[in-house]
Amino acid sequence: MAIPNTHRGFTLLEMLVVLVIIGxxxxxxxxxxxxxxxxxxxxxxxTQVRMLRGALETFRLEVGRLPSESEGLAVLYTPPADERARARWRGPYIDEPVPLDPWGNPYQYSIPGRDGMPFALYSLGADGQRGGEGVNADIGFLPPN
Known part of the structure; x- marks a missing residue:
């Protein structure tokens, strides 16, 4: 007695219907x-801005000043060039070199900040430009207008 061949596959039309539904x-x-x-x-x-702010505050307590704009945030990971500051530096204050923001741009650091804040520390948001709304808005402790 012969066994009938009952293998049946999908037709091209059935495959297309499934692809349209998935789409x-x-x-x-x-x-x-x-x-x-x-x-x-x-x-x-x-979260990263808050973490960097804490590191900046610790740096200021130990060294006696905030990093200069020329030193930037890198001084949180590597000792400053200034010998006086280097003697008081007890870092690194962060575990790794300063990260980029989630959109691949460097965090912005400047002195002074807005509303009496001693520094500005922020991300430019998704568009990488000042200002914006939603995900394009600047995030962090902003500079004076």
């Missing part, structure tokens, strides 16, 4: 996932 689902879910990614990048930037 429709992805078009509905995709934008929501990208919004979550943008929101989480903003949260990471806020």
């Amino acid at each position: 429709l689902i992805a078009s509905l879910v995709g934008p929501r996932l990208f919004d979550r990614v943008d929101t989480s990048k903003v949260q990471v930037a806020e």
Whole structure:
């Protein structure tokens, strides 16, 4: 007795219908996932700014001054060139070299800050430019206007 060949595959039409359905689902879910990614990048930037602020405050307590604009944030990881400051430096104040913001741009540091803050420390947001709204807004302790 012969065994009938009952292997049946998917037709091209069935495959196309499945691909269209998957595409429709992805078009509905995709934008929501990208919004979550943008929101989480903003949260990471806020957290990193707070961490860098704490390191700056510790540097100021130990060295007796804030880093100059020319020293920048790098002095939180590597000793300053100034011998007097180097003698008081007890760093590194961060575990790794200064990270880039979540969009791959360096954090901005300047003196003074806004509203009596002794320094400005911020990310330029997703667009990498001053100002903006939403994910493009500047994040952190901003400079004077």
